[in-house]
Amino acid sequence: MVVNAAEFKASISGATPAPGLHAPLAALWWAAKGGWDEAHKIVQDEETTDAAWVHAYLHRVEGDLGNAGYWYRRAGKPVAADSLESEWEQIVFALIASDGKVAD
Structure with missing residues (x-):
């Protein structure tokens, strides 16, 4: 079971x-x-703000910034301006920190 960001990576x-x-x-x-x-496929039908944040990131990776903006708003997050790698790490750390674990 993955329990921290280092193990997740x-x-x-x-x-x-x-x-x-x-x-x-x-x-x-x-x-x-x-x-x-x-x-x-994993996040497109999830209704959580965490999934919306990841969904936004994925559309940013894709280069569809308009769609990414929609998902950032759904997540209640500002549109990311840093590198994709930095945003990926920020989301991973935030999700792990908010939940205290990453797997059941």
Whole structure:
């Protein structure tokens, strides 16, 4: 089970995300692996603000800044202006910190 950001990052070398990983983090895992479609499938029907934040990030990765802006508003977050790598890390750390764990 992944329990902190360092372990989450290390898990990206694996073939699949850790079992029980929350949807927004599972999507970020796939995004880090270059699996944009898989990541998008995971968050597109989730109704949480965390999923909306990841959804915004994914559309920013895609280059669809208009759609990203919509999802940032749904997440209650400002549109990111830093690098994609920096935003990915910021989201990972925030999701882990807010939940206290990343998997059940």
